[in-house]
Amino acid sequence: MEGNVLIVGLGLIGGSMALAIKKAHPEAVIIGYDIDERQLGLARSLKVIDEAAGSLTEAYERADLIVLAAPVMQTEVLLSSLPLERLKPGVIVTDVGSTKRRIVERARRLLECGVAFIGGHPMAGSHKSGVAAARAHLFENAFYILTPTEEVAVQRVEILKRWLSGTKAQFVILTPEEHDRITGVISHFPHLIAASLVHQAREYECENALVSRLAAGGFRDITRIASSNPEMWRDILIHNKQEMLTLFDRWMAEMEKLRSFVEEENSPAIYHYFLEAKQFRDGLPARTKGAIPSFYDLYVDVPDYPGVISEVTGYLAKENISITNIRIIETREEIYGVLRLSFQSEEDRARAKACLAQHTSYAAYEG
Template sequence: MRGKVFVIGLGLIGGSLALSIKSTHRESVIIGYDVNKEQSRLAVMLGVVDEIALTIEEGASEADLILIAAPVQETERIIHMLKDCKLKETVIISDAGSTKKEIVGCAKVLKEKGITFIGGHPMAGSHKSGVTAAKTLLFENAFYLLTPDKHISDSEIAMLKEWLSGTKAKFLTISPEEHDYITGIVSHFPHMVAASLVHQAEKTSHTQTLIPRLAAGGFRDITRIASSSPSMWRDILLQNKEVLLDLMEEWQEEMEKVKKMLNKENSAGIFEYFSQAKRFRDELPRKEKGAIPAFYDLFVDVPDYPGVISEITGYLAKEEISITNIRILETREEIYGVLAISFQTEEDRERAINCIEQYTSYETTIGL
């Protein structure tokens, strides 16, 4: 396809969408815009976009496709700006927000102008941010949810999919309401729970001084999503308020059920509760990308001597294997390993296992 694509927001998601489109539609021109001028400069320098627009109005005027890769509340503001812009009659506008009902509802102002808007949510991310972390295949094999309003035609959806074919994502078309309910369960609510667990630990740490040290292992890992952007999660919670309030009610009922089993010392019930959870969790696809970016962790049982970390990282660097995080664990329940290394993909983790086995005799364990 040939045309002009305008990407608003040149962070990880916007930059990766731009690169995926460039990889497939080489004759198209990718125009970018970001309120952060440094991100814009880097986007051009790195070849993520071909040109930079000074304003949204300028970039949108001749675009065949407009992608909004901004926080959800900012996306609504941009939609209202676009409704007053002079746009091509055939333009398709989409977004990449984590909530859909409010945004698709907001986009009715575009519908009134005869402008096509199709809600979108590429369900992939990274532990890095900014345009420098953008990757052509960030969304490869990830689910890409499209949430068109009822008046959107199949041909318009097909056109958007063709523009986005370079993502190599798995496209699913669902209603905005279904999107918000599903992502509420598998993404938004887990982030709330993780944050609440951290709050509980922080509150208790005032009287139990060992908590920060002991939480450095498994607790830190199971609550790591609590380190996500506070402003982003503020907006998501407010946008998906109704769903999350219902889920909180259901969670309270679930905890009451556990509380009753504990009060009654219902050994069989407690065992079955954990057993059922284990069965369902173990049956979840391990190699599928889901709503929350996967963490590909590797735990290495290393001897305690100076230079052992640089030794391991040196071997990984020699094999050109990138890592996203590395840390020492003082304690790690049920896992033998003191050096925890995180990777961006499962392929990188597998290569790291082979690398460490090749150069050392250290035992490795993967995080499940």
């Protein structure tokens, strides 16, 4: 497809969106805008975008597709000013925010002006941020939620899908309310729970300094999402306030039920509670991208001797397998330590596992 695509916000998502669109539509012109001039300059030098917008007003006038890839609060501000701008006839406006009801409400004036606004949420991400981490395949096989309203013609939705075909995502149509309810359950509330567990551990550390030391293993892993951007999660929880309040009520009722099982030492009820949780969790898709970025970790048992880490990473480097993170979980004299290697994708992890099996005798296993 030919035309001008404006990406407003050049972080990980906006940059990856620009790369995916350009890959599928090389004849399109990708115009980028960001309030951070360093990110804008980096996006230009990395060829993530074709042009850097001199001003939003000028870029709006040229755009056939506008992708608002800013944080949700900033997206609200952008949507408030858009009806005052001179937009190209037939332009489609979309966003990539993690909440939809308030965003779609704020876009109501655009819709009343006859501009096609289609809310969007690509359910993929990374634990890295910034345009330097952008990649065209970030959204591949991920669910991409679209929330068009009744005012938007089906043909306009299909045009947007064609523009976004380079993401290789699976498009799902939901109402804004359905979207916020589902993401509240599987993404927003889990982040809140993870943060609350960390707060609880911090408070207990005042009583015993061993808490943080002993939390370095499994506790640190199950609360990894608590390290997410606090500004972003503040805005998301405020945007999805009603669903979060409902989930609070249901969660507290759930905890009261579980508390009663423990208080009464109801062994069968406790057993079945964990059994049902295990069965449901084990039945979840293992290779499908969801609302929370996946961790592609490989655990490697290695002997404790000088140079063993460089030996392991050296084999992977020869195979051009990129490691996004490396951590020594345990290493003591005369016993095996554990390296946790993190990768960008399931494919990279599988290649690394095969590589180490070929070149070493170290046990490598997935978490």
